[in-house]
Amino acid sequence: MSSKHIISPKQLTLQAIAKIQQSPVTLSLSKESKERMKKNRAYLDAKVKNADRPFYGINTGFGSLRNQRISNENLEQLQENLVKSHAAGAGDEVPEEIVRLMLFLKIHSLSLGVSGVRVALVERLIKMYNHDCLPVVYQLGSLGASGDLAPLAHLSLPLLGLGKVRLNGKLISAKAALKKMNVKPLSLVSKEGLALLNGTQFSTAYAVWCLLQTDRLMWWANATSALSLEGFMCHTSPFDERIQAVRPHEGQIQIGKIIRDWRKGSPIAKIEKTDVQDPYAFRCIPQVHGASWNAIEHVRQIVSTEIHAVTDNPMIFSDTDAIISAGNFHAQLLALPLDYLGLALHELGNISERRIFQLMMGVRELPAYLTPHAGLHSGLMIAQYTAASIVSQNKQLCTPASVDSIVSSNGQEDHVSMAANAATKTYRIVENLWRILAIEWMSAAQALDLRRPKKTSRKLEKLHADYRKVVPMLRKDRVIQVDMEKTIGFLKGV
Numbered sequence: 228m229s230s231k232h233i234i235s236p237k238q239l240t241l242q243a244i245a246k247i248q249q250s251p252v253t254l255s256l257s258k259e260s261k262e263r264m265k266k267n268r269a270y271l272d273a274k275v276k277n278a279d280r281p282f283y284g285i286n287t288g289f290g291s292l293r294n295q296r297i298s299n300e301n302l303e304q305l306q307e308n309l310v311k312s313h314a315a316g317a318g319d320e321v322p323e324e325i326v327r328l329m330l331f332l333k334i335h336s337l338s339l340g341v342s343g344v345r346v347a348l349v350e351r352l353i354k355m356y357n358h359d360c361l362p363v364v365y366q367l368g369s370l371g372a373s374g375d376l377a378p379l380a381h382l383s384l385p386l387l388g389l390g391k392v393r394l395n396g397k398l399i400s401a402k403a404a405l406k407k408m409n410v411k412p413l414s415l416v417s418k419e420g421l422a423l424l425n426g427t428q429f430s431t432a433y434a435v436w437c438l439l440q441t442d443r444l445m446w447w448a449n450a451t452s453a454l455s456l457e458g459f460m461c462h463t464s465p466f467d468e469r470i471q472a473v474r475p476h477e478g479q480i481q482i483g484k485i486i487r488d489w490r491k492g493s494p495i496a497k498i499e500k501t502d503v504q505d506p507y508a509f510r511c512i513p514q515v516h517g518a519s520w521n522a523i524e525h526v527r528q529i530v531s532t533e534i535h536a537v538t539d540n541p542m543i544f545s546d547t548d549a550i551i552s553a554g555n556f557h558a559q560l561l562a563l564p565l566d567y568l569g570l571a572l573h574e575l576g577n578i579s580e581r582r583i584f585q586l587m588m589g590v591r592e593l594p595a596y597l598t599p600h601a602g603l604h605s606g607l608m609i610a611q612y613t614a615a616s617i618v619s620q621n622k623q624l625c626t627p628a629s630v631d632s633i634v635s636s637n638g639q640e641d642h643v644s645m646a647a648n649a650a651t652k653t654y655r656i657v658e659n660l661w662r663i664l665a666i667e668w669m670s671a672a673q674a675l676d677l678r679r680p681k682k683t684s685r686k687l688e689k690l691h692a693d694y695r696k697v698v699p700m701l702r703k704d705r706v707i708q709v710d711m712e713k714t715i716g717f718l719k720g721v
Contacts, residue, residue: 229250229251230253233254234257234334234349234353235257236260236263244534245439248324254334263339264337266545267343269545271545282550285541286302303416305417306418308420309420310384310423311380311389314377315377316367316378317367318368323393326364329382331356334349334356340543341537341539342418342539343422343542348419348423355408358394359395362383365377365378370635370644371430371559371644371648372642373425374427374539378647379423379426380423382423383424385401385404385405387413418543425556427533427556429647430561431530431533433653434533434564434650435530438527441568447664448516449485449489450489450690451664451667452516453485454489454672454687454690455582455670456509458593458670458671458677459505460678461505463487465505465510466487470513471484476521478521479513481517481520482516482517490684490687491686494683495683496683506581508584508585515578518571526567530561533560542555559629565650566653569649569652572653573621573660575664576618576663579664582667583614586671587608589601594677597674597701600703607666610707618663629646632645661715662711666711672691672695673700676700
């Protein structure tokens with residue numbers, strides 16, 4: 228049974244989006260949202276009817292065609308042509324969960340009223356959302372400047388009965404989907420096509436998804452590293468509260484505290500260590516994980532603002548009798564943070580792979596490749612290769628997209644953000660990080676088993692025991708990929 232969520236002008240939060248994503252939700256518009264939209268739409272209609280001057284995208288062409296005046300009788304055709312011509316996406320399909328976020332964010336943005344669209348248009352988008360009618364959108368095509376034009380055009384095509392959708396997960400034509408929903412294709416009026424296509428909802432949806440994944444990834448990065456510390460018989464001194472206090476970055480302080488909590492009461496942690504110091508991948512966890520923590524929090528602040536922003540152009544301000552053309556659609560505000568987020572998440576995987584490598588070396592009374600019979604059995608040798616391969620790919624994906632800009636629209640759009648490319652590559656880094664952390668968890672769990680009868684903390688013992696119900700200890704060689712997939716599922720809580 229779905230819960231209800233009312234779309235209103237109140238500040239939208241990442242926490243609210245997380246709840247909406249976790250369970251089926253039925254959307255509806257608040258009275259205040261409807262009144263805002265009706266007021267600005269009536270103002271816009273009056274302006275267009277009596278227009279004695281051009282308004283960009285309302286009674287003119289688009290981009291470099293901005294000075295081409297369009298007659299009133301062709302304004303509706305102009306908007307429909309815009310959606311069709313801009314649906315030029317390519318590449319792989321955007322995952323359904325991202326499309327659902329795009330749809331939700333577009334609904335929320337339009338409901339704020341400044342875009343000047345009709346209530347009927349937003350209610351049609353809500354109907355699609357509530358019926359799990361998700362347009363097929365493609366990953367490639369946005370420059371992240373004049374809005375995420377191509378992806379948002381594909382998001383909008385089904386309103387016209389065009390394109391494809393996944394209705395309850397089944398791929399069908401938009402025309403067939405509308406028929407099943409008992410509605411007819413919508414005719415767009417002035418400004419509506421432009422309002423649908425302008426905006427950062429493609430890049431923002433990816434940013435939101437990545438951040439929501441990041442919460443659990445950071446939790447597991449810390450839990451996994453704590454188990455590796457135990458498996459590698461590491462010192463507790465690098466996590467001492469006094470160490471963090473004299474370099475008081477918030478992330479470092481938080482990570483030190485979290486690791487201390489994971490290892491609290493551990494008999495292994497209390498054993499006197501023979502090695503004077505541990506490798507950096509273990510000793511510097513507060514500093515490295517902490518730096519990623521700080522970066523993630525910075526990105527969270529920016530995305531929290533963007534999800535409640537209007538990124539359309541032009542905008543309608545009836546209270547002050549103004550139609551203003553500007554550049555809120557430019558996604559540089561997202562491009563830089565998305566690149567930053569990718570770097571921060573990559574570093575969690577980068578240091579994780581180094582801990583995996585150390586666990587495989589056959590030192591500190593652990594057998595080579597964490598197998599009791601090295602030679603006849605290869606143990607987790609190639610799992611480390613896989614982690615190294617994934618980390619290498621993440622390094623390539625960390626090349627900033629935001630430093631690039633390609634002139635488009637005959638020179639009118641002369642600086643673009645490439646936020647969409649930053650978004651899709653950060654998505655890949657997130658998926659890769661799950662794989663790396665899974666391999667470290669497999670390795671650390673195996674190392675702990677090889678330490679028996681020694682025990683770790685109650686918290687880690689409980690998590691380890693739960694894991695062993697899913698993946699048993701590796702006593703002899705078996706197909707490691709199967710173990711890896713089960714471990715990823717365990718970490719994700721699937």
